[in-house]
Amino acid sequence: MSQQTRPPPPPPQWALDLNSNPSPKAKSSSIPDPPGYTSPTALSTGKQSKVSKNTPQTPARKPPTTEEMDTLKLKKAWELAIAPAKQLPMNAIGMYMSGNSLQIFSIMMVFMLFKTPVQAVLDMNNTFARFELTEGKDRLLWVKLVYVAMNMLALALGLWKINGMGLLPTTRSDWLAWETAREPLERAYPAFPL
Known part of the structure:
Protein backbone atom coordinates (compact mmCIF):
# COMPACT_ATOMS: atom_id res chain seq x y z
CA MET A 1 0.00 0.00 0.00
CA SER A 2 1.40 3.24 -1.02
CA GLN A 3 0.31 6.19 0.88
CA GLN A 4 -0.40 9.31 -1.06
CA GLN A 13 -9.81 33.75 2.75
CA TRP A 14 -9.03 36.21 5.57
CA ALA A 15 -5.34 35.24 5.40
CA LEU A 16 -5.29 35.81 1.67
CA ASP A 17 -6.99 39.19 2.08
CA LEU A 18 -4.55 40.18 4.81
CA ASN A 19 -1.46 39.46 2.69
CA SER A 20 -2.72 40.94 -0.57
CA ASN A 21 -2.31 44.59 -1.58
CA PRO A 22 -5.43 46.70 -1.14
CA SER A 23 -7.46 47.17 -4.26
CA PRO A 24 -7.44 50.73 -5.57
CA LYS A 25 -10.71 52.41 -4.76
CA ALA A 26 -12.31 54.81 -7.11
CA LYS A 27 -12.54 58.27 -5.66
CA SER A 28 -16.28 58.55 -5.20
CA SER A 29 -16.38 61.60 -2.96
CA SER A 30 -15.44 65.14 -3.77
CA ILE A 31 -13.76 65.63 -0.38
CA PRO A 32 -10.01 66.07 -0.80
CA ASP A 33 -7.55 64.12 1.29
CA PRO A 34 -6.21 65.93 4.38
CA PRO A 35 -2.81 67.65 4.16
CA GLY A 36 0.05 65.23 4.63
CA TYR A 37 -2.02 62.15 3.73
CA THR A 38 -0.59 59.89 1.09
CA SER A 39 -2.96 57.36 -0.44
CA PRO A 40 -1.92 53.70 -0.38
CA THR A 41 -1.83 53.56 -4.18
CA ALA A 42 0.71 56.38 -4.27
CA LEU A 43 2.86 54.52 -1.77
CA SER A 44 2.80 51.27 -3.70
CA THR A 45 3.52 52.81 -7.09
CA GLY A 46 5.83 55.52 -5.86
CA LYS A 47 3.77 58.21 -7.56
CA GLN A 48 1.92 61.06 -5.94
CA SER A 49 -1.84 61.33 -6.28
CA LYS A 50 -3.51 64.20 -8.11
CA VAL A 51 -4.65 65.79 -4.87
CA SER A 52 -1.19 65.82 -3.31
CA LYS A 53 0.28 67.33 -6.50
CA ASN A 54 -2.14 70.24 -6.29
CA THR A 55 -1.54 70.96 -2.60
CA PRO A 56 1.56 72.93 -1.68
CA GLN A 57 4.20 71.07 0.28
CA THR A 58 4.93 72.43 3.75
CA PRO A 59 8.61 73.23 4.26
CA ALA A 60 10.54 71.31 6.87
CA ARG A 61 10.72 73.12 10.20
CA LYS A 62 14.12 74.42 11.09
CA PRO A 63 15.49 73.45 14.51
CA PRO A 64 15.17 76.13 17.21
CA THR A 65 18.16 78.22 18.16
CA THR A 66 19.70 78.03 21.61
CA GLU A 67 18.17 81.41 22.49
CA GLU A 68 14.70 80.16 21.57
CA MET A 69 15.25 76.97 23.58
CA ASP A 70 16.39 79.00 26.60
CA THR A 71 13.30 81.20 26.34
CA LEU A 72 11.04 78.15 26.16
CA LYS A 73 12.82 76.46 29.07
CA LEU A 74 12.52 79.60 31.17
CA LYS A 75 8.81 79.87 30.40
CA LYS A 76 8.22 76.26 31.42
CA ALA A 77 10.30 76.76 34.58
CA TRP A 78 8.13 79.74 35.57
CA GLU A 79 5.01 77.64 35.07
CA LEU A 80 6.48 74.99 37.36
CA ALA A 81 7.47 77.61 39.96
CA ILE A 82 3.96 79.05 40.15
CA ALA A 83 2.27 75.62 40.30
CA PRO A 84 2.27 75.33 44.15
CA ALA A 85 0.35 78.62 44.39
CA LYS A 86 -2.35 77.21 42.11
CA GLN A 87 -3.01 74.47 44.66
CA LEU A 88 -3.36 76.86 47.62
CA PRO A 89 -7.08 77.70 47.16
CA MET A 90 -8.01 74.04 46.94
CA ASN A 91 -5.92 73.23 50.02
CA ALA A 92 -7.36 76.19 51.95
CA ILE A 93 -10.93 75.09 51.23
CA GLY A 94 -10.05 71.54 52.28
CA MET A 95 -8.47 72.76 55.50
CA TYR A 96 -11.47 74.96 56.28
CA MET A 97 -13.95 72.16 55.59
CA SER A 98 -12.11 69.59 57.71
CA GLY A 99 -12.78 71.56 60.91
CA ASN A 100 -10.56 72.27 63.89
CA SER A 101 -11.12 69.06 65.83
CA LEU A 102 -8.44 66.41 66.05
CA GLN A 103 -9.59 63.69 63.67
CA ILE A 104 -7.63 61.34 61.46
CA PHE A 105 -8.83 63.13 58.32
CA SER A 106 -7.69 66.58 59.44
CA ILE A 107 -4.42 65.22 60.82
CA MET A 108 -3.61 63.45 57.55
CA MET A 109 -4.46 66.57 55.54
CA VAL A 110 -2.17 68.70 57.71
CA PHE A 111 0.58 66.09 57.45
CA MET A 112 0.35 66.14 53.66
CA LEU A 113 0.25 69.94 53.68
CA PHE A 114 3.60 69.96 55.50
CA LYS A 115 5.18 67.00 53.72
CA THR A 116 4.57 68.13 50.13
CA PRO A 117 6.27 71.57 50.29
CA VAL A 118 9.22 70.32 52.33
CA GLN A 119 9.79 67.45 49.93
CA ALA A 120 9.44 69.81 46.95
CA VAL A 121 12.04 72.24 48.31
CA LEU A 122 14.47 69.43 49.13
CA ASP A 123 14.08 67.98 45.61
CA MET A 124 14.24 71.37 43.88
CA ASN A 125 17.54 70.84 42.04
CA ASN A 126 16.29 67.61 40.48
CA THR A 127 13.02 69.30 39.53
CA PHE A 128 14.72 72.17 37.70
CA ALA A 129 17.58 70.11 36.22
CA ARG A 130 15.83 69.76 32.86
CA PHE A 131 15.44 73.54 32.62
CA GLU A 132 19.14 74.40 32.88
CA LEU A 133 19.92 77.29 30.55
CA THR A 134 22.99 77.58 28.36
CA GLU A 135 23.19 81.35 28.88
CA GLY A 136 22.02 83.50 31.80
CA LYS A 137 21.91 80.90 34.56
CA ASP A 138 21.11 83.62 37.10
CA ARG A 139 17.62 83.93 35.57
CA LEU A 140 16.85 80.40 36.79
CA LEU A 141 17.87 81.44 40.31
CA TRP A 142 14.90 83.84 40.48
CA VAL A 143 12.60 81.05 39.34
CA LYS A 144 13.89 78.81 42.12
CA LEU A 145 13.39 81.57 44.71
CA VAL A 146 9.78 82.01 43.61
CA TYR A 147 9.33 78.23 43.80
CA VAL A 148 10.60 78.22 47.39
CA ALA A 149 8.35 81.19 48.26
CA MET A 150 5.26 79.43 46.87
CA ASN A 151 6.06 76.33 48.91
CA MET A 152 6.53 78.50 52.00
CA LEU A 153 3.00 79.85 51.43
CA ALA A 154 1.75 76.26 51.57
CA LEU A 155 3.66 75.79 54.85
CA ALA A 156 2.07 78.98 56.18
CA LEU A 157 -1.34 77.52 55.39
CA GLY A 158 -0.38 74.44 57.38
CA LEU A 159 0.73 76.59 60.31
CA TRP A 160 -2.58 78.46 60.19
CA LYS A 161 -4.43 75.15 60.30
CA ILE A 162 -2.54 73.67 63.25
CA ASN A 163 -2.91 76.96 65.10
CA GLY A 164 -6.66 76.73 64.55
CA MET A 165 -6.58 73.15 65.83
CA GLY A 166 -4.87 74.37 69.01
CA LEU A 167 -1.63 72.46 68.43
CA LEU A 168 0.68 75.50 68.48
CA PRO A 169 1.65 76.61 71.99
CA THR A 170 1.03 80.30 71.26
CA THR A 171 -1.51 80.81 74.06
CA ARG A 172 -2.39 78.98 77.23
CA SER A 173 -4.46 76.14 75.88
CA ASP A 174 -6.42 73.35 77.54
CA TRP A 175 -3.53 70.96 77.73
CA LEU A 176 -1.67 73.50 79.91
CA ALA A 177 -4.70 73.97 82.24
CA TRP A 178 -3.01 72.11 85.09
CA GLU A 179 -0.61 75.05 85.48
CA THR A 180 -1.53 77.67 88.04
CA ALA A 181 -1.59 81.29 87.07
CA ARG A 182 1.67 83.03 87.84
CA GLU A 183 1.73 86.36 89.64
CA PRO A 184 4.21 89.07 88.74
CA LEU A 185 7.08 89.64 91.20
CA GLU A 186 5.95 93.14 92.20
CA ARG A 187 2.67 91.72 93.54
CA ALA A 188 4.28 88.83 95.39
CA TYR A 189 4.44 89.08 99.18
CA PRO A 190 7.75 88.49 100.88
CA ALA A 191 7.98 85.47 103.15
CA PHE A 192 9.63 87.47 105.95
CA PRO A 193 8.60 91.03 106.72
CA LEU A 194 11.40 93.54 106.55
Whole structure:
Protein backbone atom coordinates (compact mmCIF):
# COMPACT_ATOMS: atom_id res chain seq x y z
CA MET A 1 0.00 0.00 0.00
CA SER A 2 1.40 3.24 -1.02
CA GLN A 3 0.31 6.19 0.88
CA GLN A 4 -0.40 9.31 -1.06
CA THR A 5 0.49 12.59 0.50
CA ARG A 6 -2.22 15.10 0.39
CA PRO A 7 -1.44 18.70 -0.37
CA PRO A 8 -2.04 21.05 2.54
CA PRO A 9 -5.42 22.75 2.58
CA PRO A 10 -5.54 26.23 1.08
CA PRO A 11 -5.30 29.09 3.56
CA PRO A 12 -8.52 30.74 4.65
CA GLN A 13 -9.81 33.75 2.75
CA TRP A 14 -9.03 36.21 5.57
CA ALA A 15 -5.34 35.24 5.40
CA LEU A 16 -5.29 35.81 1.67
CA ASP A 17 -6.99 39.19 2.08
CA LEU A 18 -4.55 40.18 4.81
CA ASN A 19 -1.46 39.46 2.69
CA SER A 20 -2.72 40.94 -0.57
CA ASN A 21 -2.31 44.59 -1.58
CA PRO A 22 -5.43 46.70 -1.14
CA SER A 23 -7.46 47.17 -4.26
CA PRO A 24 -7.44 50.73 -5.57
CA LYS A 25 -10.71 52.41 -4.76
CA ALA A 26 -12.31 54.81 -7.11
CA LYS A 27 -12.54 58.27 -5.66
CA SER A 28 -16.28 58.55 -5.20
CA SER A 29 -16.38 61.60 -2.96
CA SER A 30 -15.44 65.14 -3.77
CA ILE A 31 -13.76 65.63 -0.38
CA PRO A 32 -10.01 66.07 -0.80
CA ASP A 33 -7.55 64.12 1.29
CA PRO A 34 -6.21 65.93 4.38
CA PRO A 35 -2.81 67.65 4.16
CA GLY A 36 0.05 65.23 4.63
CA TYR A 37 -2.02 62.15 3.73
CA THR A 38 -0.59 59.89 1.09
CA SER A 39 -2.96 57.36 -0.44
CA PRO A 40 -1.92 53.70 -0.38
CA THR A 41 -1.83 53.56 -4.18
CA ALA A 42 0.71 56.38 -4.27
CA LEU A 43 2.86 54.52 -1.77
CA SER A 44 2.80 51.27 -3.70
CA THR A 45 3.52 52.81 -7.09
CA GLY A 46 5.83 55.52 -5.86
CA LYS A 47 3.77 58.21 -7.56
CA GLN A 48 1.92 61.06 -5.94
CA SER A 49 -1.84 61.33 -6.28
CA LYS A 50 -3.51 64.20 -8.11
CA VAL A 51 -4.65 65.79 -4.87
CA SER A 52 -1.19 65.82 -3.31
CA LYS A 53 0.28 67.33 -6.50
CA ASN A 54 -2.14 70.24 -6.29
CA THR A 55 -1.54 70.96 -2.60
CA PRO A 56 1.56 72.93 -1.68
CA GLN A 57 4.20 71.07 0.28
CA THR A 58 4.93 72.43 3.75
CA PRO A 59 8.61 73.23 4.26
CA ALA A 60 10.54 71.31 6.87
CA ARG A 61 10.72 73.12 10.20
CA LYS A 62 14.12 74.42 11.09
CA PRO A 63 15.49 73.45 14.51
CA PRO A 64 15.17 76.13 17.21
CA THR A 65 18.16 78.22 18.16
CA THR A 66 19.70 78.03 21.61
CA GLU A 67 18.17 81.41 22.49
CA GLU A 68 14.70 80.16 21.57
CA MET A 69 15.25 76.97 23.58
CA ASP A 70 16.39 79.00 26.60
CA THR A 71 13.30 81.20 26.34
CA LEU A 72 11.04 78.15 26.16
CA LYS A 73 12.82 76.46 29.07
CA LEU A 74 12.52 79.60 31.17
CA LYS A 75 8.81 79.87 30.40
CA LYS A 76 8.22 76.26 31.42
CA ALA A 77 10.30 76.76 34.58
CA TRP A 78 8.13 79.74 35.57
CA GLU A 79 5.01 77.64 35.07
CA LEU A 80 6.48 74.99 37.36
CA ALA A 81 7.47 77.61 39.96
CA ILE A 82 3.96 79.05 40.15
CA ALA A 83 2.27 75.62 40.30
CA PRO A 84 2.27 75.33 44.15
CA ALA A 85 0.35 78.62 44.39
CA LYS A 86 -2.35 77.21 42.11
CA GLN A 87 -3.01 74.47 44.66
CA LEU A 88 -3.36 76.86 47.62
CA PRO A 89 -7.08 77.70 47.16
CA MET A 90 -8.01 74.04 46.94
CA ASN A 91 -5.92 73.23 50.02
CA ALA A 92 -7.36 76.19 51.95
CA ILE A 93 -10.93 75.09 51.23
CA GLY A 94 -10.05 71.54 52.28
CA MET A 95 -8.47 72.76 55.50
CA TYR A 96 -11.47 74.96 56.28
CA MET A 97 -13.95 72.16 55.59
CA SER A 98 -12.11 69.59 57.71
CA GLY A 99 -12.78 71.56 60.91
CA ASN A 100 -10.56 72.27 63.89
CA SER A 101 -11.12 69.06 65.83
CA LEU A 102 -8.44 66.41 66.05
CA GLN A 103 -9.59 63.69 63.67
CA ILE A 104 -7.63 61.34 61.46
CA PHE A 105 -8.83 63.13 58.32
CA SER A 106 -7.69 66.58 59.44
CA ILE A 107 -4.42 65.22 60.82
CA MET A 108 -3.61 63.45 57.55
CA MET A 109 -4.46 66.57 55.54
CA VAL A 110 -2.17 68.70 57.71
CA PHE A 111 0.58 66.09 57.45
CA MET A 112 0.35 66.14 53.66
CA LEU A 113 0.25 69.94 53.68
CA PHE A 114 3.60 69.96 55.50
CA LYS A 115 5.18 67.00 53.72
CA THR A 116 4.57 68.13 50.13
CA PRO A 117 6.27 71.57 50.29
CA VAL A 118 9.22 70.32 52.33
CA GLN A 119 9.79 67.45 49.93
CA ALA A 120 9.44 69.81 46.95
CA VAL A 121 12.04 72.24 48.31
CA LEU A 122 14.47 69.43 49.13
CA ASP A 123 14.08 67.98 45.61
CA MET A 124 14.24 71.37 43.88
CA ASN A 125 17.54 70.84 42.04
CA ASN A 126 16.29 67.61 40.48
CA THR A 127 13.02 69.30 39.53
CA PHE A 128 14.72 72.17 37.70
CA ALA A 129 17.58 70.11 36.22
CA ARG A 130 15.83 69.76 32.86
CA PHE A 131 15.44 73.54 32.62
CA GLU A 132 19.14 74.40 32.88
CA LEU A 133 19.92 77.29 30.55
CA THR A 134 22.99 77.58 28.36
CA GLU A 135 23.19 81.35 28.88
CA GLY A 136 22.02 83.50 31.80
CA LYS A 137 21.91 80.90 34.56
CA ASP A 138 21.11 83.62 37.10
CA ARG A 139 17.62 83.93 35.57
CA LEU A 140 16.85 80.40 36.79
CA LEU A 141 17.87 81.44 40.31
CA TRP A 142 14.90 83.84 40.48
CA VAL A 143 12.60 81.05 39.34
CA LYS A 144 13.89 78.81 42.12
CA LEU A 145 13.39 81.57 44.71
CA VAL A 146 9.78 82.01 43.61
CA TYR A 147 9.33 78.23 43.80
CA VAL A 148 10.60 78.22 47.39
CA ALA A 149 8.35 81.19 48.26
CA MET A 150 5.26 79.43 46.87
CA ASN A 151 6.06 76.33 48.91
CA MET A 152 6.53 78.50 52.00
CA LEU A 153 3.00 79.85 51.43
CA ALA A 154 1.75 76.26 51.57
CA LEU A 155 3.66 75.79 54.85
CA ALA A 156 2.07 78.98 56.18
CA LEU A 157 -1.34 77.52 55.39
CA GLY A 158 -0.38 74.44 57.38
CA LEU A 159 0.73 76.59 60.31
CA TRP A 160 -2.58 78.46 60.19
CA LYS A 161 -4.43 75.15 60.30
CA ILE A 162 -2.54 73.67 63.25
CA ASN A 163 -2.91 76.96 65.10
CA GLY A 164 -6.66 76.73 64.55
CA MET A 165 -6.58 73.15 65.83
CA GLY A 166 -4.87 74.37 69.01
CA LEU A 167 -1.63 72.46 68.43
CA LEU A 168 0.68 75.50 68.48
CA PRO A 169 1.65 76.61 71.99
CA THR A 170 1.03 80.30 71.26
CA THR A 171 -1.51 80.81 74.06
CA ARG A 172 -2.39 78.98 77.23
CA SER A 173 -4.46 76.14 75.88
CA ASP A 174 -6.42 73.35 77.54
CA TRP A 175 -3.53 70.96 77.73
CA LEU A 176 -1.67 73.50 79.91
CA ALA A 177 -4.70 73.97 82.24
CA TRP A 178 -3.01 72.11 85.09
CA GLU A 179 -0.61 75.05 85.48
CA THR A 180 -1.53 77.67 88.04
CA ALA A 181 -1.59 81.29 87.07
CA ARG A 182 1.67 83.03 87.84
CA GLU A 183 1.73 86.36 89.64
CA PRO A 184 4.21 89.07 88.74
CA LEU A 185 7.08 89.64 91.20
CA GLU A 186 5.95 93.14 92.20
CA ARG A 187 2.67 91.72 93.54
CA ALA A 188 4.28 88.83 95.39
CA TYR A 189 4.44 89.08 99.18
CA PRO A 190 7.75 88.49 100.88
CA ALA A 191 7.98 85.47 103.15
CA PHE A 192 9.63 87.47 105.95
CA PRO A 193 8.60 91.03 106.72
CA LEU A 194 11.40 93.54 106.55
